[in-house]
Amino acid sequence: MDRRQFLKASGAAALLAGAAGCETVAQHLPIASFTRRRVVVVGGGYGGATAAKYVRLLDPSIEVLLVEPNDEFVSCPLSNMVLGGFRSMADITTPYSGLLRHGVRVIRDTATAIDTERRQVRMASGEPLSYDRVILSPGVDFMWEALPEMNNPTAQSRILHAWKAGPQTLALRRQLENMRDGGVFVISVPEAPFRCPPGPYERACQAAAYFKAAKPRSKVLILDANEDVISKGALFKRAWLELYPGMIEHRPNSRAVDVDVANNVLKLEFGDEKADVLNVLPPMKAGRIADPFITANGRWCEVDWLTYESRAAKNVHILGDSLQIAPLMPKSATMANGHGKVCAAAVVALLRGDTPNPAPTLVNTCYSMVSDKLAIHVASVHKYDTGEHPGTMRPVPGAGGLSSAMSEAEGTYSMNWARNIWADALA
Amino acid sequence: MPARAALMAAGLAAASAWAQQRGAPPPAFAPSNLTPAGVRALAAACAPCHGTDGHAVPGSALQPLAGRPRDEIVQALALFKEGRKPATVMQQIARGFTDEEVAAVAQYFERQPRQEGTP
Numbered sequence: 001m002d003r004r005q006f007l008k009a010s011g012a013a014a015l016l017a018g019a020a021g022c023e024t025v026a027q028h029l030p031i032a033s034f035t036r037r038r039v040v041v042v043g044g045g046y047g048g049a050t051a052a053k054y055v056r057l058l059d060p061s062i063e064v065l066l067v068e069p070n071d072e073f074v075s076c077p078l079s080n081m082v083l084g085g086f087r088s089m090a091d092i093t094t095p096y097s098g099l100l101r102h103g104v105r106v107i108r109d110t111a112t113a114i115d116t117e118r119r120q121v122r123m124a125s126g127e128p129l130s131y132d133r134v135i136l137s138p139g140v141d142f143m144w145e146a147l148p149e150m151n152n153p154t155a156q157s158r159i160l161h162a163w164k165a166g167p168q169t170l171a172l173r174r175q176l177e178n179m180r181d182g183g184v185f186v187i188s189v190p191e192a193p194f195r196c197p198p199g200p201y202e203r204a205c206q207a208a209a210y211f212k213a214a215k216p217r218s219k220v221l222i223l224d225a226n227e228d229v230i231s232k233g234a235l236f237k238r239a240w241l242e243l244y245p246g247m248i249e250h251r252p253n254s255r256a257v258d259v260d261v262a263n264n265v266l267k268l269e270f271g272d273e274k275a276d277v278l279n280v281l282p283p284m285k286a287g288r289i290a291d292p293f294i295t296a297n298g299r300w301c302e303v304d305w306l307t308y309e310s311r312a313a314k315n316v317h318i319l320g321d322s323l324q325i326a327p328l329m330p331k332s333a334t335m336a337n338g339h340g341k342v343c344a345a346a347v348v349a350l351l352r353g354d355t356p357n358p359a360p361t362l363v364n365t366c367y368s369m370v371s372d373k374l375a376i377h378v379a380s381v382h383k384y385d386t387g388e389h390p391g392t393m394r395p396v397p398g399a400g401g402l403s404s405a406m407s408e409a410e411g412t413y414s415m416n417w418a419r420n421i422w423a424d425a426l427a
Numbered sequence: 428m429p430a431r432a433a434l435m436a437a438g439l440a441a442a443s444a445w446a447q448q449r450g451a452p453p454p455a456f457a458p459s460n461l462t463p464a465g466v467r468a469l470a471a472a473c474a475p476c477h478g479t480d481g482h483a484v485p486g487s488a489l490q491p492l493a494g495r496p497r498d499e500i501v502q503a504l505a506l507f508k509e510g511r512k513p514a515t516v517m518q519q520i521a522r523g524f525t526d527e528e529v530a531a532v533a534q535y536f537e538r539q540p541r542q543e544g545t546p
Binding site: 334358379381385398404410412413416 | 452453454455456457458459460464465467468469471472473474475476477478479483484487488489515516519520521522523524
C-alpha cells in the first residue's frame with residue numbers, strides 16, 4: 001500500500017478523529033507520519049479563514065490548524081460605517097467558533113516565522129507547528145519608515161490609521177465625536193496599491209454623513225498621493241456633490257512625507273496641512289510573516305496563480321492583500337475569499353498527488369457605502385490567462401463594471417453580501 | 428440587430444478597447460474546466476453573495492441557489508447576459524461565464540439540497 005492509498009483508507013478514521021477544540025495555548029502537534037497530512041493556515045481574515053474552511057470541506061482527512069492572534073474576526077468591509085455611527089463593532093464581528101464545526105483547529109497565537117527547511121511555523125508562545133503545506137494570509141503591514149515621525153508606538157497611538165478593523169476603528173470614531181463643529185478631518189491616502197482601493201473615499205462619505213447630522217460646519221479633506229480617485233471615481237465624486245455639497249474636498253497628487261504629531265499636521269511634498277482629526281493611511285506591504293517571500297518591489301509576494309504557491313519557497317502558499325496583484329485585481333475581501341478557495345482546492349489536489357485546477361476563476365464584487373443606506377459597486381470576473389509565461393489572472397473583457405448610479409438596492413445587497421461572505425468564510 | 432448580436436459586438440468592442448488600453452494582446456484564457464472539481468470551484472465563486480454551495484444566510488436578499496431548477500438558473504443568467512432582466516451587478520458578472528459554464532454550475536446548484544425559505 002503506498003502513502004496515497006493508505007491515506008484514502010485512513011480518511012474515514014481521520015474524519016472521526018477530527019473533533020476540534022479552540023486551543024488558546026498551542027501545543028506541540030507533531031505530524032504522525034503516514035496518518036494525516038497537515039495544513040497550517042496563518043491569519044484568520046477573509047483569505048485565511050476561507051482557505052481553512054474549504055480545505056476541510058474538500059478533504060476532511062486533512063488536518064487544518066488556523067493560527068490567529070485575535071479571538072474574533074472583525075470585518076474591514078463595513079467598518080467605515082462604524083466611523084459614520086451607523087453600525088456597531090458587534091455588527092461587524094464574527095466568532096471563529098463556526099470553523100470548529102468543520103474540524104478546523106483554531107490556535108490563538110502569533111506566528112513569528114516560517115522555517116521552510118523543517119517545514120515548521122514558529123510561534124510567539126507555543127511550540128512550533130509542523131506542516132505539509134502552509135498557507136499565509138497575513139494581510140498588510142504598514143511602512144511607517146516612510147513617515148519618520150510616525151515610526152514609534154506613541155505617535156501611532158495618537159495619529160490613527162483604522163485600516164485594520166478593531167480597536168482603532170472605535171478610537172477614530174471617538175476622535176470624530178470629540179472634534180469641534182467646523183473642524184477638518186484629514187484623510188491621507190498613500191500611492192496605490194494598498195488594501196481596499198475605494199476605502200478612503202468611502203470613509204470620507206461616512207465621516208461626512210456623520211458631520212452632516214451632528215456638526216454640519218465640519219469638512220473632510222482627502223489628501224491623495226494618487227493622480228485621481230483610484231476606484232469608482234465618477235460615482236464617488238457624484239455622491240460627494242449630491243449628498244455632501246461643499247463638505248468633501250479631494251486633493252490629488254498630495255503625497256504625505258511625514259507627520260508633525262504634536263500639532264496634528266500632515267507634511268506634504270509641497271506645504272503642510274493642519275487637521276483637527278488626522279487619519280493617516282501609510283504605504284503598505286505584505287504582512288510581516290511573509291517578508292522572506294517578498295519578490296516584487298520589496299513590498300509584495302508573487303505566486304503561481306494556479307496554486308498560490310510562493311515563487312520564493314516550496315510548500316508555502318500566500319493569499320489576499322499580501323500578493324503582488326495580477327492586472328486589475330483589487331486588494332479586496334471578496335478577492336481574498338476567492339484566493340482562499342482556489343488555493344484550498346490546489347493544496348488538497350497537491351497533497352493527493354493530483355493536478356490543480358488549470359482554469360481557476362475569481363469573481364470580485366466590491367460595495368462601498370456612500371451614506372447610511374446608499375451604495376455603489378465595482379465588479380469583475382478574472383480567469384487564468386495562459387498567453388504569457390508565467391500565466392496570470394486577467395479580467396474577462398466585456399464582463400464586470402460599475403453601478404449605473406448609487407442606490408438603496410445596492411445598499412441592501414451590500415449588507416447581504418457581508419452576511420453571506422462572513423458565513424462562507426467563517427460559519 | 429438582435430440583442431445577442433448587439434451584445435457580442437459590444438463585447439468585442441470592449442475587448443479591443445481593453446487590449447488597446449493595456450497595450451497587451453487579448454487574453455488567452457485556459458479552456459473551461461468542467462470536471463466535477465472544476466464545476467465545484469466555479470460554483471464556489473458565487474458563494475460570497477449567494478452562500479456556500481448556494482445556501483444563503485436566512486432572510487438573504489441575495490437569492491439562495493441551492494436546489495433551484497437548473498433551467499431556471501440558466502434562463503436567468505441568459506437574460507442577465509443579454510441585459511433583459513433588471514439587475515445591478517449580475518448582468519456584469521454573467522458576462523464573465525460561458526454558456527457551458529453556466530449550464531454546469533446550474534446543474535451543480537440544482538443538486539444541492541434545497542434551502543428552506545427559497546422562493
